[in-house]
Amino acid sequence: MPPTEEEVLQALRSVNDPDLRKDIVSLGFVKDLSISGDRVQFKIELTTPACPVKDLLQEEARGVVAALPGVKTVEVEMTAQVRTSVEKGEVLPEVRNVIAVASGKGGVGKSTVSVNLAVALAKTGATVGLLDADVYGPSIPLMMGAEHDKPWSKAGRILPIEKFGIKMMSLGFLLEEGQAVIWRGPMVGTTVSQLLRDVDWGALDYLIVDLPPGTGDASLSLAQTAPITGVVIVATPHDVAANIAGKAVTLFEKLNVPLLGVVENMSSFACPSCGTTTRIFAGMSGEELAASYKVPFLGSVPLDPEVSDSGDKGTPSVIAHPQSAHSEAFRAIAGRLAAEVSKSAYAEKGLVRKLGAV
Ligand SMILES: Nc1ncnc2c1ncn2[C@@H]1O[C@H](COP(=O)(O)OP(=O)(O)O)[C@@H](O)[C@H]1O
Ligand SMILES: [Mg+2]
Structure with missing residues (x-):
């Protein structure tokens, strides 16, 4: 039996972003989760492609999902969307x-x-x-x-x-x-x-x-x-x-x-x-x-x-x-x-x- 989406997300809640001090599910980083048979695919969208622990997070996420019963293959794609802390004005709007x-x-x-x-x-x-x-x-x-x-x-x-x-x-x-x-x-x-x-x-x-x-x-x-x-x-x-x-x-x-x-x-x-x-x-x-x-x-x-x-x-x-x-x-x-x-x-x-x- 393949795991449900909720079971996969539950497993991923144990993976924490060390800088933001929150788990990657609560942070909204997990995207495009799909489960087909024993294969689970998802994306992790970080707040910067330069994240120093990018590889570590990828491996940890892969590991916890691979440990779920009924899972054979886990594909994790790492992406990033850089955030901003400032209000944008007319200068340098993008x-x-x-x-x-x-x-x-x-x-x-x-x-x-x-x-x-x-x-x-x-x-x-x-x-x-x-x-x-x-x-x-x-x-x-x-x-x-x-x-x-x-x-x-x-x-x-x-x-x-x-x-x-x-x-x-x-x-x-x-x-x-x-x-x-x-x-x-x-x-x-x-x-x-x-x-x-x-x-x-x-x-x-x-x-x-x-x-x-x-x-x-x-x-x-x-x-x-x-x-x-x-x-x-x-x-x-x-x-x-x-x-x-x-x-x-x-x-x-x-x-x-x-x-x-x-x-x-x-x-x-x-x-x-x-x-x-x-x-x-x-x-x-x-x-x-x-x-x-x-x-x-x-x-x-x-x-x-x-x-x-x-x-x-x-x-x-x-x-x-x-x-x-x-x-x-x-x-x-x-x-x-x-x-x-x-x-x-x-x-x-x-x-x-x-x-x-x-
Ligand atoms: N880590 C380093 N090792 C060796 N030389 C360096 C190093 N950092 C800077 N320099 C050299 O020191 C000089 C001053 O650096 P620069 O970046 O122009 O300083 P600033 O912009 O603060 O005036 C340059 O010749 C630069 O190549
Ligand atoms: Mg200079």
Whole structure:
């Protein structure tokens, strides 16, 4: 006797999403359940294709259903529908999540992290955009191997440049080569706002915004132009020690922008010959910093010449060196970030509570 639909769902209620802390049936993740003879098929629709425990959930769901009497074959298809935590307005109406990447000062690897996170998210199947809002030193075109590209415009809107599966825009694409801009405060804000409004971003799951270092006009303008899901703070051990990262965290708290987490960069060295990872600096780690501000810690990227070399050569490291420890770190951070975004979407709308009644 094959199981009933209710029996299958009952079994699946024992499978929990560790981030949303609810079972996948109550969360409404189980779709298109069909039972024919000893064969059971269903889909699990997650809140992000970058879910770090995707494979684990699939195996667990398959296991509990396969253990039911009368079941021989279980087919589980994993899909995803990225949610948003913000009310959509007239700017970026089809962008589900704007994620800002910020730091207390320059040179900490903010652009490197932005680029590699964007590419890592896109590799999971998410639709991703990357906005270089660092108008003082736009470096995304070079890091993405697109410094000679010029964007087209259509119906008065600028079309983003597409590379490595992501849509990107930078002031660097719009300036003539070698052209310098002398910035006055309000111009920065206006330019960032224009890059959001005038670019035809289309539908995106995640738009990663590489902010200028420090905090100020660009961050404020971003927060005022479009609803931001949250901000990621990139910090090196030096910023942590000098409390530069802490100040950035405090500023975003003041701006009422949710903090999605802290990424620690260049704190350790992965030895290419022996494979061990050594922390280079003593003192407070990014993890401790995150704990002290009650912000999620998203992970640590080791210092590796391959990272800077890939950036200089225009192929992000997660593509040029996918097997390396740093690429593994970028992928893990992308997964945790996506999980934090999903959590914020549920928390904001109280969906966990509402769906609990299903
Ligand atoms: N994990 C890392 N390992 C080695 N070099 C790195 C790493 N992260 C960043 N870099 C290098 O450090 C420099 C500054 O990084 P960048 O991303 O431009 O910083 P920011 O955008 O914060 O100014 C670049 O040359 C970059 O290639
Ligand atoms: Mg930069």
